[in-house]
Amino acid sequence: MDYVPHDVECEQQVLGALLLATDGLPTIEADGGENLFHDAVHKAIYSKIRSMDRNGILASPSTLAEWARAYEPLSELGGAGYLMRIAGATSASSHMQHYCRVLAETRARRLLMDALRTATSATMASDQPADVIAARLEGALMAIEGTGNAPRPISMTSAVSTALEQVMAARNGDTGTFVQTGIESLDNMVTGLYPGELILLGGRPSMGKTSVALNVALNAARAGHGVVICSLEMNPEAMALRALSEGTARISKAISYRDIRGGDLTDWQMEALAESAKEVASLPIQFLSRQYADIGAMAAGAKQAKRIMGNEMGLLIVDYAQLLKVQGARSRYDEVSEISRSLKALAGQLNVPILALSQLSRALESRDDKRPMLSDLRESGQLEQDADAVMFCYRDEYYLEREQPEMHDNDAFEAWQNAMEHARNRLEIIVAKQRQGPIGTANVYCNVALNRIWEAHLG
Numbered sequence: 026m027d028y029v030p031h032d033v034e035c036e037q038q039v040l041g042a043l044l045l046a047t048d049g050l051p052t053i054e055a056d057g058g059e060n061l062f063h064d065a066v067h068k069a070i071y072s073k074i075r076s077m078d079r080n081g082i083l084a085s086p087s088t089l090a091e092w093a094r095a096y097e098p099l100s101e102l103g104g105a106g107y108l109m110r111i112a113g114a115t116s117a118s119s120h121m122q123h124y125c126r127v128l129a130e131t132r133a134r135r136l137l138m139d140a141l142r143t144a145t146s147a148t149m150a151s152d153q154p155a156d157v158i159a160a161r162l163e164g165a166l167m168a169i170e171g172t173g174n175a176p177r178p179i180s181m182t183s184a185v186s187t188a189l190e191q192v193m194a195a196r197n198g199d200t201g202t203f204v205q206t207g208i209e210s211l212d213n214m215v216t217g218l219y220p221g222e223l224i225l226l227g228g229r230p231s232m233g234k235t236s237v238a239l240n241v242a243l244n245a246a247r248a249g250h251g252v253v254i255c256s257l258e259m260n261p262e263a264m265a266l267r268a269l270s271e272g273t274a275r276i277s278k279a280i281s282y283r284d285i286r287g288g289d290l291t292d293w294q295m296e297a298l299a300e301s302a303k304e305v306a307s308l309p310i311q312f313l314s315r316q317y318a319d320i321g322a323m324a325a326g327a328k329q330a331k332r333i334m335g336n337e338m339g340l341l342i343v344d345y346a347q348l349l350k351v352q353g354a355r356s357r358y359d360e361v362s363e364i365s366r367s368l369k370a371l372a373g374q375l376n377v378p379i380l381a382l383s384q385l386s387r388a389l390e391s392r393d394d395k396r397p398m399l400s401d402l403r404e405s406g407q408l409e410q411d412a413d414a415v416m417f418c419y420r421d422e423y424y425l426e427r428e429q430p431e432m433h434d435n436d437a438f439e440a441w442q443n444a445m446e447h448a449r450n451r452l453e454i455i456v457a458k459q460r461q462g463p464i465g466t467a468n469v470y471c472n473v474a475l476n477r478i479w480e481a482h483l484g
Contacts, residue, residue, distance in 0.1 A: 030134035031063035035124045040070055041115030044086055044108060047078045049121040061128040063135065066098045070108070086112055140166060143352070160322035161352045204339045204378060207244020209480050210467040214456050215414060218340065218378035223369045223411055225346075227383040227397055228418035229390070233452050234382050236476045237418055238342050239267055241380060246308035250339030253311045253330045255323050257348035261312035265305070267476045272301030274477040281474040309337060320349050320367050331375055338377055343368065345382035346408065365407040383408060395424060399457050415458040420471070422448040452478065
């Protein structure tokens with residue numbers, strides 16, 4: 026049998042420390058959780074300890090004794106006696122971080138071997154194109170923490186120098202080091218999207234996510250930044266039509282996306298469309314279509330766009346994250362977690378911010394207040410943990426439209442009309458998480474038919 030990288034002693038040391046005190050669980054979870062363990066019995070022990078801790082139950086050789094007897098693979102090793110031995114043989118808990126680093130390294134080596142073995146088998150089979158195999162291999166490599174250029178220590182002198190350069194550039198109005206969204210009230214909170222950051226834009230369907238993302242893309246491109254849009258939900262032509270609709274609204278000759286797509290346009294509308302097309306077509310935007318749904322293929326496509334645009338590339342938008350695929354994922358949870366880690370790694374490799382749209386669970390529809398919260402992201406694995414900022418889109422108008430009372434109930438209908446009038450075209454962009462700044466809500470206006478976003482003071 027081929028050798029598989031592992032370290033039984035380190036696994037025992039980690040489990041032994043946990044059996045004495047579970048305060049090391051956050052460290053282990055951050056480094057990979059149960060996936061750090063190669064031995065199946067050790068993995069099961071860790072899962073049991075973690076489950077008991079989450080339920081507020083003390084995890085020790087004594088409290089695990091009954092389970093140890095019932096779990097046959099552990100019973101064969103001595104059951105509770107085995108747990109007592111590894112707990113008694115553990116060194117100081119202060120060494121936990123060292124042991125976790127060792128296990129993370131052996132896990133990375135296992136993943137690397139699996140990725141190479143899968144790619145080799147696919148190559149030998151000769152039933153798939155080489156570029157597809159290469160894209161999948163790249164995706165697998167991206168999912169391995171630590172893949173890419175090895176990090177190097179950065180001196181305080183260097184960090185201060187770079188920070189001051191950014192401050193001076195911002196003071197002089199130079200946004201070359203970051204991308205502004207172009208939505209004034211939002212930029213007042215987030216200041217900008219910075220290279221290497223992963224920013225999530227979440228919401229339920231029809232909340233305006235695509236309109237916001239498209240506006241950010243168009244505003245960034247108009248400011249001179251190259252933008253790559255990985256459009257997995259709709260084809261590039263549909264995104265282009267939405268951009269044309271926004272362009273007509275921008276020149277005060279608004280034509281809805283639906284009317285443009287239908288093609289039943291008057292002569293003056295055709296003239297407005299041609300005027301919009303002239304401006305929009307010149308913007309530095311590249312699209313990656315649904316063919317790039319594999320995370321490796323998407324990364325390869327983004328890097329190809331980076332080679333075309335060079336340092337002008339300033340932003341990558343993914344619409345939306347959960348539509349990406351990871352080859353060989355054991356569960357949907359693992360798949361989305363790998364997608365999240367891969368997007369964060371890609372942001373660093375490309376040295377651009379990645380704005381990833383995220384579909385939220387319909388569970389929030391059952392709440393009275395349907396504004397999204399960070400907890401609505403948790404089923405998506407590490408998305409919230411890896412993101413540098415999390416924003417949500419919310420339109421009260423959408424829900425009010427579906428709550429129209431009977432017209433014969435005059436008071437209720439009048440109250441509903443007043444609420445609708447107040448909510449008309451209003452969009453809340455909720456900044457729910459931001460590592461480098463405050464949280465809050467940007468209140469703007471949004472016409473989803475035109476993909477147009479504007480500020481209250483602009484009318």
